[in-house]
Amino acid sequence: MFDRARQWPDRPMLRSYHDGAWQAITWGQFARQAASVARTLRRAGVSAGDRVVIVSENRPEFPIVETALMAIRAVPVPTYTTNTVDDHAHILRDSGARAAVASTAALAAKLALAGPLDVLVVMEPFSSPGVPVLAWQALVQDESDPADIAAEAATIAPGALACLIYTSGTGGAPKGVMLPHRAILSNCRGAFDLVRPLRLRDETYLSFLPLSHSYEHTVGQFFLLSVGSEVVYARGVEHLAADMLAVRPTIMTMVPRVLEVIRARILGQVARQPAWQRALFDRALRVGRRRAEGQPLSPLDRLLDPLLERLVRRKVRARFGGRLRAAISGGARLEPEVGRFFLGLGVAMLQGYGQTEAGPVIAANPPDACRIDSVGKTLAGVELRIAADGEILVRGDLVMDGYWQRPGDTTAAIRDGWLHTGDIGTLDADGYLRITDRKKDMIVLSGGENVSPARIEGMLIAEPAIAQAVVLGEGRAGLTALVVPHEGCDELAVAAAVAEVNARLSVTERIRRHAVVPPFTVDNRLMTATQKIRRHLVAEAHADVLARLGA
Numbered sequence: 200m201f202d203r204a205r206q207w208p209d210r211p212m213l214r215s216y217h218d219g220a221w222q223a224i225t226w227g228q229f230a231r232q233a234a235s236v237a238r239t240l241r242r243a244g245v246s247a248g249d250r251v252v253i254v255s256e257n258r259p260e261f262p263i264v265e266t267a268l269m270a271i272r273a274v275p276v277p278t279y280t281t282n283t284v285d286d287h288a289h290i291l292r293d294s295g296a297r298a299a300v301a302s303t304a305a306l307a308a309k310l311a312l313a314g315p316l317d318v319l320v321v322m323e324p325f326s327s328p329g330v331p332v333l334a335w336q337a338l339v340q341d342e343s344d345p346a347d348i349a350a351e352a353a354t355i356a357p358g359a360l361a362c363l364i365y366t367s368g369t370g371g372a373p374k375g376v377m378l379p380h381r382a383i384l385s386n387c388r389g390a391f392d393l394v395r396p397l398r399l400r401d402e403t404y405l406s407f408l409p410l411s412h413s414y415e416h417t418v419g420q421f422f423l424l425s426v427g428s429e430v431v432y433a434r435g436v437e438h439l440a441a442d443m444l445a446v447r448p449t450i451m452t453m454v455p456r457v458l459e460v461i462r463a464r465i466l467g468q469v470a471r472q473p474a475w476q477r478a479l480f481d482r483a484l485r486v487g488r489r490r491a492e493g494q495p496l497s498p499l500d501r502l503l504d505p506l507l508e509r510l511v512r513r514k515v516r517a518r519f520g521g522r523l524r525a526a527i528s529g530g531a532r533l534e535p536e537v538g539r540f541f542l543g544l545g546v547a548m549l550q551g552y553g554q555t556e557a558g559p560v561i562a563a564n565p566p567d568a569c570r571i572d573s574v575g576k577t578l579a580g581v582e583l584r585i586a587a588d589g590e591i592l593v594r595g596d597l598v599m600d601g602y603w604q605r606p607g608d609t610t611a612a613i614r615d616g617w618l619h620t621g622d623i624g625t626l627d628a629d630g631y632l633r634i635t636d637r638k639k640d641m642i643v644l645s646g647g648e649n650v651s652p653a654r655i656e657g658m659l660i661a662e663p664a665i666a667q668a669v670v671l672g673e674g675r676a677g678l679t680a681l682v683v684p685h686e687g688c689d690e691l692a693v694a695a696a697v698a699e700v701n702a703r704l705s706v707t708e709r710i711r712r713h714a715v716v717p718p719f720t721v722d723n724r725l726m727t728a729t730q731k732i733r734r735h736l737v738a739e740a741h742a743d744v745l746a747r748l749g750a
Contacts, residue, residue, distance in 0.1 A: 200266045201349035203425065204230035212424065213259040214431040214446075221431070221445070224259055229266075234345030236267035239338045240298075243318050247272035250294040250363060253411070254278050254287070254310060255302035257432040260322060260335065261410050262420055264300050265362070269380075270352040275362045276375070277411035279728040280306060281721050286373075287313035294363055294375055294603060301325075307332075357381035357596075363603055364413045364555050375603030376413070382558040385596035387422045389578025390560060396567040397525055399426050405448035407433035412729045413559040414530050419452050440518065447520035454530040455537065456730035459660055462540050463685050465515065466663050483511035488543035512545040525549060525566060530729050532634055534657040538571035550574050552634060556618055558597040562632045573631040583632070584617075590638055591624045592617040623651075640734065645676050648707045652734075655680075655700070655708060662696035664688040667719050669737045670710070671750060677711035679750035681741055683718045690715050712748040716741055 208227035215222060224232075245251060251273050255261050265275045276294050278287065280302075290296070291314035298318045301307035304325040311319065311327040319327070322335040361380040365373035404423045408415040424430060428450065433442045436457070469480050486500045486507055496504065516523060528538070529551040541548045551563030552574035561583065564575030577583045582594040598618045601609030612619055623636045636651040643649055652670040659668035659680065667683035684693050693715055701709045719725035725737050738745065 200233070200262075200421075200424070201230055201270075201345060201352055203427075204345070205349070207427065210427065211429045213262070214429060215258050216432075216434050216442075223429070229259070229263060230345040230349070231342055232339045233263050233266040233270065234343075234348035235341035236264055236338045237270045237348045238341055239333075240267060240273070240320075241271055243298075243333060245271070245273050245298055245318070248274065248360075249298060250274045250276050250296035252276045252278055252287070252290060252294070252296045252299040252310065254280060254282070254299065254306045255322075255410075256280050256435070257406050257410050257415075258302060259432070260302065262424070263339075264320070267348075269355070269361060270348050272355065272359065274360055277362065277364060277416060279409055279411050281728045282309070284309050284312045289372065290365055290375075291316075355380060357384065360600065362416075364411070364416065366555050374605060374608060376555045377600040377603055378413070378555075378558060379600055381596045382599060383417050383421055385580050386417050386558040386560045386578070387425050389580055389597075390418065390422045390563070391426065392579045393563055393565060394525075396565065399428065399450070402426075402428040402449045402524070403446060403522075404428045404430050404450050405433055405442060405446050406430050406452075407436060407439055407442075408452060408454060408530070409728050412530070413555040414553065414729070415452065417558060418527070418529070418560065423450070443518065443520045445520075447522045449522050449524045450527075451519070451523065451525075452527045452529060454730045455528055455533040456531070456726075458526075458528060458533065458537055458541065459666070461518075462537055463663065463666065465518075467685070467687065470663075479507070480511055483507035484540065484543040486543075487512060487545060488539050491539075491542040491545075508545070515544045516546060519546065523547075527551060527563070529553065529560070529563075531731055532653055532657065533571075534661050535572040536661040542569075542571060552622075552632060554620060554622075556599045556612065557593055557620070558599075561591075561593055561597070561620075570631050573627075573633045575632065576630045577632070583626070585624065585626055586619075588638075589623040589625075589635070591620045591622045591632070591634075593620060594618065642670070642672050642678070643674070644672060644678075644707065645674055646707075650678065650708055652678075655704065655710070658700045658703065659696070662699060664692040664696040667732065669719075669732060669734055671734075671738055671745065675750060678709070679745065679748055680710045680713040681716045681737060681744065682713050684715055712750055714741070714744045714748060716744060 204226040210226050211223045212226045212229050213224050251268050253275055268275045276296055278290055287310055299310045299316055300320040301310055302322045304323045307321045307325045311330045316330055318331050320333045358379050361378050363375040365375050406419045410416055431446045486504055525547040527549045533550045538548050549564045553559035553561040562575045562577045580595050584592050586592055594617050621638045622634055623638050624632055624634045626632055636653045641649050642652055655670045656668045659665050665682055666685045669681045670678055672678040682693050697710055697713050719732050725733055
């Protein structure tokens with residue numbers, strides 16, 4: 200980060216919206232502020248090895264304070280702004296952190312309640328009895344040359360602990376993943392080789408996924424900054440559509456849930472159009488998909504293609520700002536039908552795969568050889584093999600050092616140098632990886648049959664009437680689905696969609712019973728901040744519904 204600042208001192212680096220306008224800082228400003236924060240935190244008692252919790256929405260101060268902490272060998276612990284006081288208490292207690300940084304007074308208040316702190320840095324006016332508070336402005340006042348801190352950062356060993364990132368807790372209490380510098384750097388090197396065909400240069404990246412999540416933390420922060428992209432922080436998911444139009448990004452990272460929502464809205468709007476416009480959209484999508492998949496076009500389709508591009512596809516891409524060169528999906532499984540939808544509309548859609556324990560990126564689709572039904576090929580420097588039971592095993596510099604103060608869990612996860620991912624997958628002859636399920640999520644029915652819930656859930660949410668779905672049935676004779684309908688769709692539409700999916704499933708995989716339930720959201724704790732469904736909590740929350748269904 201400091202090397203890039205010396206290389207590009209006047210280049211725009213970070214942009215955010217405040218005081219009614221988009222405002223940018225340069226690499227040179229970033230380096231001076233990071234060095235100032237590093238010196239001030241050290242004087243406040245933060246030392247090498249100290250864990251420091253960061254609770255902030257995406258904004259320039261996040262990479263500034265994190266770079267400062269890493270430079271003095273302290274250990275940043277990024278956490279979600281959606282965390283409760285109890286969540287923060289768990290992370291403070293588990294990590295042993297006695298210092299924290301919060302962006303707002305409301306977030307600082309939660310941290311003050313969560314546990315004892317020796318110092319709390321706040322970006323807004325805040326005070327709390329018994330908590331030593333440092334104002335952010337006091338941290339960034341030193342305008343002196345950052346050379347001393349940059350020189351110190353340059354001596355950090357690749358194997359040194361860079362940060363603790365807590366897993367999002369889809370299956371229980373979050374664990375602290377120890378990521379060394381080499382893991383993040385390995386991801387950056389591998390990603391650089393992967394995206395060479397895009398010839399990234401002077402890109403504008405719109406960041407909206409939480410920086411506390413390892414995917415955005417590595418890819419949306421360190422990697423894209425390392426290649427000179429300007430990172431623009433969105434005002435929040437609720438403003439994403441407007442921010443895409445204002446910022447006109449050339450590259451974005453997405454999670455499947457966001458893509459599913461965008462697709463559903465487009466299809467909903469198309470459904471309300473006259474028949475001739477619906478037919479035109481369907482033709483544009485069909486021809487675009489054939490072209491994206493390298494299939495030959497009929498003479499009529501070749502003739503119509505430029506017209507379809509102008510009348511349909513270009514207008515859809517304008518929703519993303521009109522300049523989008525690539526959208527990278529990660530963080531969860533992307534249903535192939537959703538990916539093909541965007542490819543058919545001319546959006547360069549790449550799917551990748553990884554997990555926090557691997558830096559996090561393990562594999563991704565090459566831009567010039569994308570197979571959207573796969574998660575692509577392993578990054579350079581990554582070894583991958585499939586175990587006898589189908590589990591994906593990974594080895595290389597990207598693998599974590601282990602779970603913070605959990606030697607038993609670490610030994611279970613890393614054996615003979617191989618990270619046991621817990622994911623089930625297949626590798627084809629060309630080296631493309633496909634994820635079929637989570638090992639621990641496989642459902643074993645009472646008759647002994649193994650069923651993949653992820654596959655069936657993917658088929659359900661591909662139906663226009665269904666927004667979210669969770670398939671259950673462990674130890675039962677058949678499967679049950681808890682289904683959230685799309686806006687404007689009723690129970691009859693949902694029942695028809697379930698029947699449509701059942702027609703394409705084997706007898707064992709068919710859904711015997713289903714129920715319409717309210718949406719799974721971050722606010723009701725049934726989704727993580729990165730839009731992953733917490734399956735076990737969904738089952739607990741709807742235990743009465745399942746009981747009525749006899750499931």
